[in-house]
Amino acid sequence: MMQGYYQMTALEQWTEDLYQRIGVRQPSDISIDYIADRLNIWVHYLDVRSKAVEAAAGMYSVYIDNRLPPELQRLEFLHELCHLLRHAGKSTLMPAEFTQAQRDESERFILYASMPYSMISKGTLPELRDDAVAELAVTFQVPVPLAVQRIDQIQRRIFQGQLMAVMERGEDRNIIHRHIR
Numbered sequence: 001m002m003q004g005y006y007q008m009t010a011l012e013q014w015t016e017d018l019y020q021r022i023g024v025r026q027p028s029d030i031s032i033d034y035i036a037d038r039l040n041i042w043v044h045y046l047d048v049r050s051k052a053v054e055a056a057a058g059m060y061s062v063y064i065d066n067r068l069p070p071e072l073q074r075l076e077f078l079h080e081l082c083h084l085l086r087h088a089g090k091s092t093l094m095p096a097e098f099t100q101a102q103r104d105e106s107e108r109f110i111l112y113a114s115m116p117y118s119m120i121s122k123g124t125l126p127e128l129r130d131d132a133v134a135e136l137a138v139t140f141q142v143p144v145p146l147a148v149q150r151i152d153q154i155q156r157r158i159f160q161g162q163l164m165a166v167m168e169r170g171e172d173r174n175i176i177h178r179h180i181r
Helices: 010-022 032-039 070-086 096-114 129-139 144-168 173-180
Strands: 041-046 051-056 059-065
Touching (some): 010 032, 010 096, 032 041, 032 059, 032 070, 041 070, 059 070, 096 144
Parallel strands (some): 041 059
Antiparallel strands (some): 051 059
C-alpha cells in the first residue's frame, strides 16, 4: 500500500488521538476491559440490547447484550463508546435525521476503533486483497465483512490521495478524467 497518500478523516484522527491518550498501542489493547478501565466506564453484561448511559457528568455505563458472541460484544461496545464520547444529550428529543447521522458516525467509528490505521500501517499487508482481509480479520479479531469494509475504505482513500497529488502537481487532468469514468 502507498501509505503516504492516505488521508485520515476528522473522526479517524479523533479516534487515533483518543487511543494515543489512553495508551491503546496494539491490537490486543482494543478490548472492552482495557478501554473501559482507562476511560472509567462501567460495563454491564445483560440480556438487553446494547446501550450507553451517562448517569452523571463523566459517569458512564455501557450495557452489552450478553447474548452476543464476544467478538460482536466488542463491536457493540465500540459503537456505544462513540455515542458516549461524541453524542451528548437524549437522542429521543432530536430529529430522526440527526439520530441517524449519529448512528452512521458510530458505525464508521467501529471501523477506525477496531482496526486503527496507525496499527495497520505499522505492518505490511499482503498484496492480494483476500489475504489482506484475512490478516486484518485475524489480527484485529473482527468479522471478515468488517475487514473487507476497512480494506476497501483504505484503498479508496489511498487512490483519492494519489489523485489529489497528481492534481496538485498539475499533471494532465485528462488522464484523471479518463481514469475516473
